[in-house]
Amino acid sequence: MNNDIYNHFHPDERHFVDRAADLVAQAAYGHAVKKTDFLDPRQAFILTTLVNREPDVQCRFDGGYAEAERKRAIIAPDYAYLDDEDIGIEVLSITSADSKFDSLAHGDFLGALLGLGMKRDKVGDIHVGDSTCHVLIASEAINYMHLQLSQVHRAHVQTEVLPLSMLQCVSPKLEESSFTVASLRLDGIVGDAFRLSRAKALIPIQAGRCRVNWKPELSPSKELKAGDVVSMQGFGRFKLLEVEGLTKKGRIRVTIGKYSS
Incomplete structure (x- = not known):
């Protein structure tokens, strides 16, 4: 990758720029179809910028629902048909009969998931409802979280893996x-x-x-x-x-x- 691309981004973003550029190169010159972890909007912008520099590469973003903030991307040669590619996102439903559950917030659920040793990149948006929490999780990580998560803050919880069609979205307050x-x-x-x-x-x-x-x-x-x-x-x-x-x-x-x- 030409070093001049670094001039367009913050020095702290260089590591991600390198990763994204490598995926784009694999699609452009290796004719590979690659999938990213969850990206925040800034990372999605960087990836889009790099893809736009390669005329023979395309990408599709999907966070599991239309208004998702964090999204995965599929990067592929321009001749590939991406609509049928599985984005690899499922829903982890977290519920509890514990009265403490109702007082839990977004940060409590995220902290519990990261406390299992899981990287933030494997976790998408988190929807905290009145009696349940639905978390978008990368498919390759969801079984581990399903088996390991038993407590959020001080509340004992149960988990279930659901398809995206059962996602209950909650607008951030x-x-x-x-x-x-x-x-x-x-x-x-x-x-x-x-x-x-x-x-x-x-x-x-x-x-x-x-x-x-x-x-x-x-x-x-x-x-x-x-x-x-x-x-x-x-x-x-x-x-x-x-x-x-x-x-x-x-x-x-x-x-x-x-x-x-």
Whole structure:
């Protein structure tokens, strides 16, 4: 791969760029059909960019349902017919008679799955309902999780493997809040979103723990726009829902939505 492609991506993304470029090359020159693990939207963008550089390669993304955030991809020569290719995703249904189950959140289920030694790449979107949780899992990993998962946080659970047709989608719940900021700088909005002083907000940003739209962001002065998704390791994730007009004091009113942890 030409080294100039690295100039288009963050240095922290170089490892993934190498992996994705290798898969594209296998499809282009080895006439292979390759399947990725689950990709976040930024990784999907990188893969799409690399595929578009090869006129004889195509890819199809599928996360198990139309609105999926995390998706697997099938990469193949342009003459291959991909619609019949199995994307390799199944549903792990998690239920419990334990009263503690109702208080569990997205992070509890993800933590329990990763605690089994499973890589994040094998886990897709997680749908937490009132009495059940449905997790999209790579087919090659689901039997292991089905057999091994018996507890989430302090609640004892039962699991069942279901086909995609039985997936129960739950839209993410956002806790909305509004406040005013002097500008749309990342550090200012992050500070108010997580109730940090600007000085304390700088520390995780400059340490590489912040991502904007899944891309590492080290610049505190980066200006955000409506629709941007910001995550900060150890603090959570929010979406900038709306940027309103100026107040009488010349400040900008914004509305964010925090994702449940």
